[in-house]
Amino acid sequence: MSYTHNDFKYIDSHCHFFPPQIFEAIWNYFEQRDNENKVKGWSINYKLPTEDLVKILESKNIKYFTTYNYAHKAGVAEYINDWTYEFNQKYKNSIPFACVWPEDNNLVEYIKKAFDEYDFYGIKIQPLVQNFYLNDNRLYETYDVIIDRGKWMTVHIGTAPYRNQYVGYKNFMNFFEKYPEMNIIVAHMGAFEYDKFLKLLDKHENLYLDTTMIYIPNNIFPERETKRPKPDVLLSYQDRILFGSDFPNIPYDYENSTKGLLEMELPRTFYENIFFNNAKRIFKIS
Numbered sequence: 001m002s003y004t005h006n007d008f009k010y011i012d013s014h015c016h017f018f019p020p021q022i023f024e025a026i027w028n029y030f031e032q033r034d035n036e037n038k039v040k041g042w043s044i045n046y047k048l049p050t051e052d053l054v055k056i057l058e059s060k061n062i063k064y065f066t067t068y069n070y071a072h073k074a075g076v077a078e079y080i081n082d083w084t085y086e087f088n089q090k091y092k093n094s095i096p097f098a099c100v101w102p103e104d105n106n107l108v109e110y111i112k113k114a115f116d117e118y119d120f121y122g123i124k125i126q127p128l129v130q131n132f133y134l135n136d137n138r139l140y141e142t143y144d145v146i147i148d149r150g151k152w153m154t155v156h157i158g159t160a161p162y163r164n165q166y167v168g169y170k171n172f173m174n175f176f177e178k179y180p181e182m183n184i185i186v187a188h189m190g191a192f193e194y195d196k197f198l199k200l201l202d203k204h205e206n207l208y209l210d211t212t213m214i215y216i217p218n219n220i221f222p223e224r225e226t227k228r229p230k231p232d233v234l235l236s237y238q239d240r241i242l243f244g245s246d247f248p249n250i251p252y253d254y255e256n257s258t259k260g261l262l263e264m265e266l267p268r269t270f271y272e273n274i275f276f277n278n279a280k281r282i283f284k285i286s
């Protein structure tokens with residue numbers, strides 16, 4: 001039985017929301033051109049004002065969505081988190097996450113505010129762009145707060161679409177061996193080191209992988225199609241996989257985010273789990 005996008009409701013566990021002027025800067029960065037006039041990253045399909053972005057998600061059957069963002073320098077994380085709080089007040093179907101910057105003197109202070117006053121679900125870390133290690137001792141106190149409050153950490157630690165010195169399985173394990181009890185979501189299913197991250201699921205029940213940009217028709221991640229986990233693997237880990245899209249920073253129509261998954265023609269319960277039920281359970285959405 002083949003399904004279409006509209007046959008399901010969704011929680012998108014990998015959406016980005018930034019203050020508009022920062023979004024603008026990120027989109028410009030993605031679309032920079034090299035000497036041969038080729039786009040360095042990719043062009044963005046959804047460069048729109050915040051309220052329009054939310055409307056688009058709602059029109060695609062997205063019932064809840066995360067607000068992942070990140071700081072790129074000292075002194076801006078708290079401002080972004082305050083903005084995310086306002087955003088969440090306005091859009092109750094958002095799942096707010098905080099951002100951090102290790103050099104900030106008030107890091108632990110604003111993280112406690114994000115959790116205890118704002119009721120955020122966790123933090124998002126992006127070592128590929130933020131250029132620090134997960135196992136950075138300036139973050140240890142923040143990690144202790146995350147564990148103490150039972151919050152989540154989402155991390156882009158895989159080597160796709162490109163790598164730097166801060167990403168990769170080894171860097172993840174340097175951190176994870178110290179904090180094996182933390183609730184973690186590994187973005188992009190750990191691409192390209194899928195197998196290593198999948199294996200960790202057997203031992204760590206608080207570890208999840210998101211499908212962001214893996215099962216899409218466009219070749220954004222080179223090698224993706226040959227290496228990405230096969231249907232039998234997805235089925236066996238169907239309680240530990242979360243659907244994510246990377247909206248709005250995607251160079252294709254939103255429906256392409258579910259297309260490759262739906263084309264596998266797996267059982268309806270599988271789709272219900274990864275599209276909705278797993279995220280509903282871990283984020284305690286009633």
Ligand SMILES: [Zn+2]
Nearest residue numbers: 014016068246
């Ligand atoms: Zn992302």
